[in-house]
Amino acid sequence: MNKKELNPYVSVDCVIFGFDLEQLYVLLIDSGSMEGYKQSRMAVPGDLIYDTENLDTAARRVLKELTGIENIYLEQIGAFGDPDRIGKKASDRKWLESIRAMPEARVITVAYYSLVRMPNFNPKASSFAKSAGWAPVSEVHDLAFDHYEILQSGLEQLKRKIKIQPIGFNLLPEKFTLSQLHKLYECIYDKALDKRNFRRKILNLNILTNLDEKQIGVPHKPSQLFKFNEENYKKLSEEGFDNFGF
Amino acid sequence: MNKKELNPYVSVDCVIFGFDLEQLYVLLIDSGSMEGYKQSRMAVPGDLIYDTENLDTAARRVLKELTGIENIYLEQIGAFGDPDRIGKKASDRKWLESIRAMPEARVITVAYYSLVRMPNFNPKASSFAKSAGWAPVSEVHDLAFDHYEILQSGLEQLKRKIKIQPIGFNLLPEKFTLSQLHKLYECIYDKALDKRNFRRKILNLNILTNLDEKQIGVPHKPSQLFKFNEENYKKLSEEGFDNFGF
DNA sequence: GCAAAAGTGTTCGATCTACACCCATGA
DNA sequence: TCATGGGTGTAGATCGAACACTTTTGC
Numbered sequence: 001m002n003k004k005e006l007n008p009y010v011s012v013d014c015v016i017f018g019f020d021l022e023q024l025y026v027l028l029i030d031s032g033s034m035e036g037y038k039q040s041r042m043a044v045p046g047d048l049i050y051d052t053e054n055l056d057t058a059a060r061r062v063l064k065e066l067t068g069i070e071n072i073y074l075e076q077i078g079a080f081g082d083p084d085r086i087g088k089k090a091s092d093r094k095w096l097e098s099i100r101a102m103p104e105a106r107v108i109t110v111a112y113y114s115l116v117r118m119p120n121f122n123p124k125a126s127s128f129a130k131s132a133g134w135a136p137v138s139e140v141h142d143l144a145f146d147h148y149e150i151l152q153s154g155l156e157q158l159k160r161k162i163k164i165q166p167i168g169f170n171l172l173p174e175k176f177t178l179s180q181l182h183k184l185y186e187c188i189y190d191k192a193l194d195k196r197n198f199r200r201k202i203l204n205l206n207i208l209t210n211l212d213e214k215q216i217g218v219p220h221k222p223s224q225l226f227k228f229n230e231e232n233y234k235k236l237s238e239e240g241f242d243n244f245g246f
Numbered sequence: 247m248n249k250k251e252l253n254p255y256v257s258v259d260c261v262i263f264g265f266d267l268e269q270l271y272v273l274l275i276d277s278g279s280m281e282g283y284k285q286s287r288m289a290v291p292g293d294l295i296y297d298t299e300n301l302d303t304a305a306r307r308v309l310k311e312l313t314g315i316e317n318i319y320l321e322q323i324g325a326f327g328d329p330d331r332i333g334k335k336a337s338d339r340k341w342l343e344s345i346r347a348m349p350e351a352r353v354i355t356v357a358y359y360s361l362v363r364m365p366n367f368n369p370k371a372s373s374f375a376k377s378a379g380w381a382p383v384s385e386v387h388d389l390a391f392d393h394y395e396i397l398q399s400g401l402e403q404l405k406r407k408i409k410i411q412p413i414g415f416n417l418l419p420e421k422f423t424l425s426q427l428h429k430l431y432e433c434i435y436d437k438a439l440d441k442r443n444f445r446r447k448i449l450n451l452n453i454l455t456n457l458d459e460k461q462i463g464v465p466h467k468p469s470q471l472f473k474f475n476e477e478n479y480k481k482l483s484e485e486g487f488d489n490f491g492f
Numbered sequence: 493g494c495a496a497a498a499g500t501g502t503t504c505g506a507t508c509t510a511c512a513c514c515c516a517t518g519a
Numbered sequence: 520t521c522a523t524g525g526g527t528g529t530a531g532a533t534c535g536a537a538c539a540c541t542t543t544t545g546c
Binding site for chain 4: 495
């Protein structure tokens with residue numbers, strides 16, 4: 001693929017969520033401003049699409065370039081197309097001038113969110129990001145362009161979706177404890193959930209396999225480890241289940 | 247606005263749902279083929295966007311041009327951007343050549359769905375449609391471009407949304423009976439719903455005002471007429487209600 | 493032995509489902 | 520008087536919320 005094939009009118013942006021067993025994070029890139037850390041200079045990673053490329057493919061390309069990971073959980077949030085969306089702030093325009101052939105063009109973006117296992121990688125610098133890093137979602141209050149709005153839409157969609165499909169497993173290590181899963185749901189909903197009710201509900205779904213392994217080296221009673229049981233999940237989906245609403 | 251401002255790379259397409267108290271319909275336009283009625287020649291209305299125009303605004307413009315209605319319920323479905331999405335079938339290409347300045351351009355479309363009161367209007371011919379008409383959703387099995395896929399996505403989103411927000415009122419006359427509302431939900435979910443349970447659930451929401459009027463001229467016990475109570479609905483939304491799942 | 497998180501059951505109220513008969517009207 | 524859809528209540532099952540104590544480990 002060469003530059004000639006870049007479509008200068010449509011981009012994809014990826015809200016990449018991560019979870020470190022404590023907090024929910026989002027991967028942000030820096031416009032490389034010299035004024036130190038400032039959220040309004042941060043953005044979610046994205047790029048113009050190629051003219052021969054699917055939207056999903058473009059999103060996966062961005063993810064791969066930045067994180068090295070393929071086969072990531074990915075879902076479209078929607079299109080954002082305010083004519084001024086990328087030109088409202090002077091700092092945004094400067095950034096665009098530094099990375100785009102047609103910085104003044106009106107660009108519609110198609111936003112995606114994806115869920116990754118944080119420890120699996122450290123974000124790399126890339127063609128479109130001088131630096132990249134994880135920021136706790138709860139501490140993000142402002143971003144470049146319309147990316148704060150995009151982040152909030154992604155978060156809402158994640159909340160809605162995780163009630164209906166157990167996609168949360170994409171954020172956890174392969175082997176995880178019920179407490180970790182519990183904590184994840186609490187972080188996403190930003191509220192306390194009853195421990196016993198949570199455990200009962202999730203176990204009743206029969207989509208977890210108890211590995212008969214225990215945590216080691218923890219200074220308290222070690223927890224059972226589980227993994228996600230894809231087979232049972234598929235069976236369950238086919239039978240049709242509405243939600244496991246928390 | 248003149249042609250010069252058309253953005254040849256991005257379009258909007260509108261899945262317009264209607265309900266005649268019997269069936270759910272979708273508004274389709276005809277490519278004007280001379281081969282008689284054929285679903286693969288039908289499409290949902292859409293148009294390229296103007297370069298200075300919001301996506302939502304563009305969708306409203308298409309709706310207005312076709313139906314004359316403003317202030318319509320409108321919601322984004324998402325972006326569809328397969329590079330081949332509009333050029334797969336020969337008949338699609340012919341149509342494009344007849345209406346677009348750059349028929350070969352790759353166009354990403356942002357799809358919307360909207361809900362209208364069918365009797366309020368008859369669709370008009372327009373710059374992008376030689377003719378337009380209502381088709382029962384249950385009888386649509388094929389459409390031009392990727393519009394069948396778009397229709398299905400819109401329908402899914404409608405199903406999801408109507409569980410959470412009482413947007414169905416946008417499909418009904420101002421004054422309606424509980425049976426009509428009941429029928430609407432049955433049509434959307436394409437399954438029978440228990441009459442008594444439905445009535446209880448919807449009345450318990452307190453978002454209907456009984457008008458103390460009855461149907462006239464019906465050959466059976468006349469039904470009470472209701473209207474949607476926007477005030478109570480707003481109160482309810484603010485308190486936060488999850489769903490009135492059917 | 494103490495700090496820290498794991499793990500476990502029951503009760504109560506709310507909600508969902510299933511189900512059948514009489515009523516008011518126009519023809 | 521008949522055909523048509525309108526309108527109503529209850530019992531049983533299921534589900535969700537609230538809630539406190541014992542266990543196992545590392546230090």
